Amino acid sequence: MNVLNFVNAFFSDSAHWQGYDGIPARLGEHVRYTLEALALAAAIGLPIGLVTGHYGLGGNALSLVATAGRALPSFGLLVLMTTLLGFGMLPVMIPLVVLAVPPILVTTYEAMRSVDPSPVDAARGMGMHESRILFQVELPVALPLILSGLRSAAIQIVSTATIAAYVSLGGLGRYIVDGLYQRNYEKVVGGATLVAALALVTLALFWALARAAVSPGVRRS
Numbered sequence: 438m439n440v441l442n443f444v445n446a447f448f449s450d451s452a453h454w455q456g457y458d459g460i461p462a463r464l465g466e467h468v469r470y471t472l473e474a475l476a477l478a479a480a481i482g483l484p485i486g487l488v489t490g491h492y493g494l495g496g497n498a499l500s501l502v503a504t505a506g507r508a509l510p511s512f513g514l515l516v517l518m519t520t521l522l523g524f525g526m527l528p529v530m531i532p533l534v535v536l537a538v539p540p541i542l543v544t545t546y547e548a549m550r551s552v553d554p555s556p557v558d559a560a561r562g563m564g565m566h567e568s569r570i571l572f573q574v575e576l577p578v579a580l581p582l583i584l585s586g587l588r589s590a591a592i593q594i595v596s597t598a599t600i601a602a603y604v605s606l607g608g609l610g611r612y613i614v615d616g617l618y619q620r621n622y623e624k625v626v627g628g629a630t631l632v633a634a635l636a637l638v639t640l641a642l643f644w645a646l647a648r649a650a651v652s653p654g655v656r657r658s
Contacts, residue, residue, distance in 0.1 A: 440626055443622060443623045443625075443626035443627065444626055444627060444630050446623045447623045447624060447626065460631065462607070463607055463608060463609050463612065463631075464631065466601075466606075466607035466608045466609075467598055467608035467609045467632075467635065470594075470598045470601055471591065471595050471598055473530065474530055474533035474534050474537055474598070475537060475590060477530065478533075478594075479590075481534070481538050481541075482542035482586075483541060483545055483583070485499075485542055485545075486541065486542045486543070486544070486546045486548075486583075487549060487571060487576070488571075489546055490545060490548065490550050490575075490579075491549055491567070491571045493550060496550070499542055500543065502539070502542070503538075503539035503540075503542055503543045506535050506536070506539040507536075509532075509535055509536075511533070511535075511536050511597050511600060514531065514535060515528060515529065515531075515532045515603065515604065518531045525604075526606070529598075529600065529604060529606060532600065533598060536593050536597055537590035537593060537594050538590075540589040540590045540593070541586045541590050543586070544582055544583065544589070545582075545583050547582065548579035548580075548581075548582030548583045548586070549579050551579065551582065552574075552575045552578045552579055553578070556574055557570060557574055557575060560573075560574045580650060581647060584643060584646060584647050584651070587643070588639070588643040591639050591643065592636050592639055592640065595635050595636045595639055596632060598610065599613055599614075599628075599632060602615070609631045609632050609635070610628065612624045612625065612628025613625050616628060
């Protein structure tokens with residue numbers, strides 16, 4: 438059977454649409470893992486990136502941290518965390534957050550540093566508080582790049598959250614791991630197709646978010 442036949446057989450099987458191991462349930466678990474990891478990574482990366490970018494401090498240190506974070510193997514970190522902390526969500530969240538923080542952190546910093554200094558200097562000259570300058574002058578201009586960092590992080594999490602299945606959790610990775618163990622390649626291909634489709638949906642959602650949140654003047658510049 439070729440790949441298309443595997444895909445057709447997987448999605449046409451009604452058993453794959455029902456119960457705790459059905460596509461809706463596994464997709465819901467995968468989305469939940471992704472949203473939780475992205476929220477945690479954003480809570481860490483965005484404030485640090487915004488503040489350091491605003492003041493122009495720590496660029497080299499952030500690059501070093503980001504490089505170190507990207508160099509860590511997610512699966513190896515999962516095994517280590519599981520060994521230290523046992524089974525559960527925490528050992529899964531740690532490698533996903535470590536994976537997602539660098540693109541958010543570095544892109545946010547670079548986005549803030551790329552803002553034209555002229556309106557920032559004008560705002561300071563008018564006596565605006567630094568927090569107002571950050572959120573009312575710099576952030577609207579930096580938002581497209583910041584969203585691109587969040588988008589990159591989200592795509593990486595969607596792709597990597599399949600590792601949750603290796604420590605007996607759910608998500609779309611369950612099809613891949615169980616399919617490999619059972620030598621059921623229909624299930625493996627079906628799971629991989631679902632992950633790829635979810636990544637494409639994530640791209641579309643961030644495109645729509647950018648269209649809605651970014652000022653038309655900033656989009657054209």
